[in-house]
Amino acid sequence: MTPRHTLHIVSGKGGTGKTTMAAGLACALASSGRRILLCEVEGRSGISELFGVPPLTGAEERRISRTPAGGTVYGLAVDAQDALIEYLDTFYHLSIAGRALDRFGAVDFATSIAPGLRDVLLTGKVYEAVRRKIKNRPNAYDAVVLDAPPTGRIARFLNVHAAVAGLAKVGPVRNQADSIMRLLRSATTAVHFVTLLEDMPVTETEEAVAALRPTQIRIGTVIENMVTPTPLGHHQLQSAAAGSVILKVPGLTIKQNQALASEFAIETARTLQEQQCHDRLTTLGLPLIQVAFDLGGIDEGAILAIAEQLTDQMSLEAA
Amino acid sequence: MTNGHQAKGFEEQPHAGLAVPFLDVDKIIGDRETKIIICCGSGGVGKTTTSAAIAVRAAEAGRKVVVLTIDPARRLAQSLGVGELDNTPRPVPMIDTAAGGSLDAMMLDMKGTFDDVVIAHSTPEKAGAILQNQFYMALSSEFSGTQEYMAMEKLGQLHNEAEAHGTWDLIVVDTPPARSALDFLDAPEHLSSLLDGRFLRLLLSPTRGPLRLMSAGFSVMAAVMTKILGTQIISDVKTFVRAFEALFGGFRQRATATFKLLSSRHSTFLVVATPQHDALREAAYFVDRLTEEDMPISGMVINRVHTSTLAISPERALSVAEDLADTSAVLEVEALRRHANLMRLIETETRMMERFASARPGIARTQVQSLPTDVTDLVALRRVGTLLADKD
Numbered sequence: 001m002t003p004r005h006t007l008h009i010v011s012g013k014g015g016t017g018k019t020t021m022a023a024g025l026a027c028a029l030a031s032s033g034r035r036i037l038l039c040e041v042e043g044r045s046g047i048s049e050l051f052g053v054p055p056l057t058g059a060e061e062r063r064i065s066r067t068p069a070g071g072t073v074y075g076l077a078v079d080a081q082d083a084l085i086e087y088l089d090t091f092y093h094l095s096i097a098g099r100a101l102d103r104f105g106a107v108d109f110a111t112s113i114a115p116g117l118r119d120v121l122l123t124g125k126v127y128e129a130v131r132r133k134i135k136n137r138p139n140a141y142d143a144v145v146l147d148a149p150p151t152g153r154i155a156r157f158l159n160v161h162a163a164v165a166g167l168a169k170v171g172p173v174r175n176q177a178d179s180i181m182r183l184l185r186s187a188t189t190a191v192h193f194v195t196l197l198e199d200m201p202v203t204e205t206e207e208a209v210a211a212l213r214p215t216q217i218r219i220g221t222v223i224e225n226m227v228t229p230t231p232l233g234h235h236q237l238q239s240a241a242a243g244s245v246i247l248k249v250p251g252l253t254i255k256q257n258q259a260l261a262s263e264f265a266i267e268t269a270r271t272l273q274e275q276q277c278h279d280r281l282t283t284l285g286l287p288l289i290q291v292a293f294d295l296g297g298i299d300e301g302a303i304l305a306i307a308e309q310l311t312d313q314m315s316l317e318a319a
Numbered sequence: 320m321t322n323g324h325q326a327k328g329f330e331e332q333p334h335a336g337l338a339v340p341f342l343d344v345d346k347i348i349g350d351r352e353t354k355i356i357i358c359c360g361s362g363g364v365g366k367t368t369t370s371a372a373i374a375v376r377a378a379e380a381g382r383k384v385v386v387l388t389i390d391p392a393r394r395l396a397q398s399l400g401v402g403e404l405d406n407t408p409r410p411v412p413m414i415d416t417a418a419g420g421s422l423d424a425m426m427l428d429m430k431g432t433f434d435d436v437v438i439a440h441s442t443p444e445k446a447g448a449i450l451q452n453q454f455y456m457a458l459s460s461e462f463s464g465t466q467e468y469m470a471m472e473k474l475g476q477l478h479n480e481a482e483a484h485g486t487w488d489l490i491v492v493d494t495p496p497a498r499s500a501l502d503f504l505d506a507p508e509h510l511s512s513l514l515d516g517r518f519l520r521l522l523l524s525p526t527r528g529p530l531r532l533m534s535a536g537f538s539v540m541a542a543v544m545t546k547i548l549g550t551q552i553i554s555d556v557k558t559f560v561r562a563f564e565a566l567f568g569g570f571r572q573r574a575t576a577t578f579k580l581l582s583s584r585h586s587t588f589l590v591v592a593t594p595q596h597d598a599l600r601e602a603a604y605f606v607d608r609l610t611e612e613d614m615p616i617s618g619m620v621i622n623r624v625h626t627s628t629l630a631i632s633p634e635r636a637l638s639v640a641e642d643l644a645d646t647s648a649v650l651e652v653e654a655l656r657r658h659a660n661l662m663r664l665i666e667t668e669t670r671m672m673e674r675f676a677s678a679r680p681g682i683a684r685t686q687v688q689s690l691p692t693d694v695t696d697l698v699a700l701r702r703v704g705t706l707l708a709d710k711d
Binding site: 013014015016019049087088092106109110112114116117150167168169171172173198199200201228230231232236240245247248249250251252256259260261262263264266267269270273293298 | 361362363364457509519543544545546547548549550552593596597598600627628629631639643648649650651653654655657658660661691692693
């Protein structure tokens with residue numbers, strides 16, 4: 001039996017639908033009775049916007065959706081400064097002092113001068129949520145989905161060991177970095193990449209996969225988003241794209257048929273490009289899945305539709 | 320918005336006379352008083368392509384242009400001749416200079432720019448000490464605001480050079496992919512307040528000045544910070560700030576000067592977006608922020624807008640496709656289905672753009688239709704330029 005993933009990290013180039021896909025995955029995982037936490041770390045209020053709920057602030061973990069399957073999705077916007085104050089409280093009982101010092105810019109200072117500290121604080125909060133235990137349950141959440149930084153930054157973000165290399169040699173942050181790294185490298189963590197079937201996002205996916213390999217963090221699935229399926233074969237696509245197809249739709253004038261054919265040529269050329277991109281991704285040797293382009297725009301219904309497609313194609317072990 | 324009544328009227332009747340002003344890119348390029356064009360927008364909306372296309376068009380219309388790109392896709396960079404990250408503007412080959420213009424392109428080297436500033440403004444020994452400092456190394460290569468800060472610094476340098484030597488008369492700037500909206504406006508302030516902040520001053524001299532009363536509580540905190548960050552970082556920071564202090568005033572001054580330049584009538588902002596919900600939401604944020612800051616904003620460029628020359632509704636296309644479903648007209652069926660999808664997409668995009676326009680009336684706009692292939696060469700950039708300039 002494949003081990004159940006309890007931490008799903010979702011990355012992708014800007015504009016590929018990374019946040020939407022993370023939300024879809026959270027909903028897919030939220031089958032009957034399960035509790036899923038959806039986290040974001042970039043302060044963009046992407047989650048609350050997507051679900052149409054008031055912004056998530058502070059360390060608040062709020063219910064943002066109940067899935068038709070009977071599961072619950074909670075949302076959390078992790079903020080490095082809040083996480084540091086929480087740290088100071090946990091390890092030094094400095095909660096009030098921490099807040100007071102925030103006025104001096106100490107917290108901003110600490111998280112800014114050491115960019116690595118920032119990443120450890122953010123991943124540390126996610127680690128805490130994954131490992132948190134509550135009464136009568138093995139874990140507070142059955143799974144955590146992280147809407148992670150984009151492909152260009154993901155390897156550095158997750159390479160917590162490198163991040164703390166310049167920091168104190170001892171102390172809680174240092175110790176926790178080891179625990180975080182163990183969690184990230186464990187068989188229960190997977191990083192998924194969202195991409196469009198276009199040159200740039202595919203190139204960035206390839207680069208991110210290569211950058212992540214040395215960290216020993218497992219890569220899960222590559223999700224091809226906004227794909228337009230076609231029943232046509234390669235030769236049909238090629239001749240249509242070349243403009244050598246004459247369409248004869250009854251009821252349309254010759255001119256209209258010509259306009260349709262030239263529109264079809266562009267559409268099929270794009271499909272051929274998409275297929276080339278798909279072939280490039282195949283060489284990565286990772287599971288590939290496809291999510292269809294949603295014409296209606298993204299709302300909660302669309303997220304659930306995406307969740308359904310993810311459930312069908314990913315073995316989510318959502319028992 | 321200054322005209323509340325008008326805005327309200329628009330909301331009540333979203334379709335009644337909603338005329339979106341046209342963003343005339345050629346007019347902006349043609350106006351010799353326009354010396355800086357800044358393209359901003361969220362990631363993945365085609366900012367770099369837009370900047371490059373505007374630069375090419377301006378150069379071929381007779382302007383002496385330099386385009387500052389941040390992180391271009393490799394093939395686009397190659398076509399502009401900036402495959403090398405060397406921080407030096409280089410002439411773009413194959414530009415039509417018949418109208419007397421020229422085009423140089425450069426890719427921002429964040430750390431290189433920072434190093435140059437340090438070297439240019441301090442003695443060799445001091446510069447050496449700063450460049451070797453661990454904290455400086457982290458700050459110049461990893462700090463989240465450095466890229467934005469350095470983009471502004473570089474812009475200031477290019478502007479000075481343009482003014483002094485007449486090398487260029489137009490600078491086109493592609494902004495870094497912002498973590499959040501307008502980081503590049505906020506980053507200099509953030510970095511300044513960080514290096515000039517109270518915490519740092521306390522750290523350097525906790526027993527002096529009006530803040531000494533705080534010093535008891537502060538030393539507890541400083542001890543904790545040292546435990547978290549390590550003594551090495553703290554001492555690196557101290558050394559760095561001491562060495563950097565003399566330099567720093569200059570940094571701040573230049574950041575302020577650049578900010579002023581951006582607010583002047585010689586600069587103009589273009590907000591780049593695509594007709595999707597997310598991108599338009601980010602664009603709204605940019606527009607509002609620029610308006611708040613009183614920055615000169617010309618309007619919006621909406622990239623990848625889908626169009627069709629065939630006026631057949633999706634319903635009709637689908638119903639004809641259904642009639643043909645069991646025939647051998649496989650290609651016709653697929654073409655009709657694709658057309659129906661395209662028309663639905665166009666409807667969605669139009670609705671998104673209308674919503675945006677009714678919430679922010681008066682923001683001029685130009686559309687660039689979705690292109691079948693990636694923009695990777697000069698020919699394609701010229702085509703984008705034409706689409707940008709053409710009335711939609």
